[in-house]
Amino acid sequence: MKMIFFKYSSSLLSFIFLILFSCQQQSDLQTLEKSIVAEFEEEEGTFALAFKNVENGEELLINAQDSFHAASTMKTPVLMELYKQAAAGKFSLTDSMLVKNEFYSIVDSSLYSLSVDDDSEPELYSMIGSKRTIADLAYDMIIVSSNLATNILIGLLDAKKVTQSMRDLGAPDIQVLRGVEDIKAFEKGLSNSTTAYDLMAIYEKLATGQVVDERASEEMINILFDQKFNEIIPAHLPDGVKVAHKTGVITAVHHDSGIVFLPDGQKYVLVLLSKELGDFEKGTERMAKVSRMVYDYVMEQ
Numbered sequence: 001m002k003m004i005f006f007k008y009s010s011s012l013l014s015f016i017f018l019i020l021f022s023c024q025q026q027s028d029l030q031t032l033e034k035s036i037v038a039e040f041e042e043e044e045g046t047f048a049l050a051f052k053n054v055e056n057g058e059e060l061l062i063n064a065q066d067s068f069h070a071a072s073t074m075k076t077p078v079l080m081e082l083y084k085q086a087a088a089g090k091f092s093l094t095d096s097m098l099v100k101n102e103f104y105s106i107v108d109s110s111l112y113s114l115s116v117d118d119d120s121e122p123e124l125y126s127m128i129g130s131k132r133t134i135a136d137l138a139y140d141m142i143i144v145s146s147n148l149a150t151n152i153l154i155g156l157l158d159a160k161k162v163t164q165s166m167r168d169l170g171a172p173d174i175q176v177l178r179g180v181e182d183i184k185a186f187e188k189g190l191s192n193s194t195t196a197y198d199l200m201a202i203y204e205k206l207a208t209g210q211v212v213d214e215r216a217s218e219e220m221i222n223i224l225f226d227q228k229f230n231e232i233i234p235a236h237l238p239d240g241v242k243v244a245h246k247t248g249v250i251t252a253v254h255h256d257s258g259i260v261f262l263p264d265g266q267k268y269v270l271v272l273l274s275k276e277l278g279d280f281e282k283g284t285e286r287m288a289k290v291s292r293m294v295y296d297y298v299m300e301q
Contacts, residue, residue, distance in 0.1 A: 032297045033060055036290050043286045044278025045252070050200035050271040051294055054207045054259075060294075061197060067173065068273045070192040071248030072145045073199060073255050074176050078153055079223070080169070080202065081162040082138055083216045091156070093138070096131040099124060103151050106159075106177060107184040114148055114181050121146035142246060143226045151179035169205050171198035196271040199257040203269045206244075207259045224258060232256035233270055235288035237295055252277045254284050260295065268298055 040047040040062075048063035086093050101113045116125045121144040124132070137153055140146040154162070154176075162176040173195045178185050185191070202211070209217040224244035233256045234243040245258025257271040270291060277283035 028297065028301070029058065029060055032293065033062065035293060036060075036062060039286055039290055039293070043283050045274050045276050045283050047283075047287070048196040048271070048273040049290065050196035050269070052200055052204055052269045053298060054204060054267045054269060059200075064197040064200070064271075065173070065195050067193050067195055068255070068275055069250060069253055070174070070176075070194040071250045071253055071255055072150075073194055073246055073248040073257050073273075074174075074192040075141050075145065075150055076199075076224070076246045076257070077162050077166050077174060077176055077202065078150060078157065079138055079142060079220055080206070080211050081157050081165050082134070082153060083212045083220060084165055085157060085161075086134075087212045087216060091134065093135040094133055096133050097137065097152060097156065099127045099130055099132050099148070099152065101125070101128050101148060103155065103179055103182070105182050105184045106190060107182075107188060110184065112182060112184070114151065118181065119147045120144055121148070124148045139223055139226075142223050143228050145229065145247070147180040151181075154179045166198065166202060169211065170201045174198040174202070194273075196257075196273050199271040199273075200269050203257060203259055203271070207267055207269060221259065227258075231284050232272055232287045233258060233260065233291045235285075236292040241295070252280065254280060254287070256287065256291075262298070266298065268294070270294055 036049060048066050048068065050061055050064045052059040085091065102111050105112055116122045121140055124140060124146055125148060137149040140149040141153060159176045159178055163174065166174040175193045177190050177192055205211050206217050206220060211217045211220065221244045224246060225242060227245050229247045232247065232254065233245050240263045242261040243258055245256055248255035253275045254277065255273045259267055259269055261267045272287045272290060274283050274287060
């Protein structure tokens with residue numbers, strides 16, 4: 001019997017291996033998706049996920065275009081706009097601002113104030129009437145989710161400009177309409193909103209140094225590293241994994257969104273959103289488990 005041998009060029013072999021690897025990777029991603037959907041279905045509530053591997057562009061989207069109340073995830077867009085306007089020379093981050101507790105409703109410009117009892121950061125209220133630097137207010141807004149700091153900064157920036165900057169970053173659906181606790185606006189259905197996809201888009205830009213510039217992006221990431229609320233994305237990740245992220249919480253809603261930095265230099269963006277949670281604690285733990293599933297998937301690739 002005559003044997004026939006075929007000669008393949010190294011480039012052709014490389015192409016074949018690449019195709020086989022891509023098919024296997026896609027199969028693994030589909031398995032991950034099925035596992036995550038099964039986890040979400042175990043819990044009462046509505047969930048969304050957006051994942052993107054910054055290194056290879058691989059992404060997974062589950063209900064990623066669904067709209068959610070943004071809760072405090074909107075504070076990351078505010079931070080980005082703050083750095084953008086500072087870079088444009090409108091102010092310096094070292095400038096000081098008066099700490100006040102009087103804000104204008106977007107409905108009729110009537111005054112309203114925030115309650116210290118509804119804020120996760122009460123200390124700033126003791127500083128009303130004195131001054132604090134813009135940088136310190138931004139830090140309070142992110143790491144302890146200060147509502148008072150957020151409203152002071154939105155008064156400086158203009159919510160419409162925040163939203164427009166998100167459009168420029170490739171986020172078509174994030175809406176930053178107002179500050180926190182504008183009850184008249186809330187009653188009229190005027191609330192800040194987001195999608196998992198949009199948060200993924202802006203965090204990817206941050207992870208790749210494209211929000212304002214590389215230096216500003218790095219400074220914002222360093223602030224996000226200091227986040228004090230770590231019940232979801234970082235909760236079950238091993239030591240040595242760093243997460244630059246921002247959470248959001250209101251009644252029956254719990255979100256987390258950010259960038260995961262692995263010890264080997266890899267990084268990925270992960271967004272987990274929820275609403276209508278039947279059991280807040282169980283829903284939170286479910287999302288923390290999903291975060292670990294995503295981490296395990298990335299490490300196995």
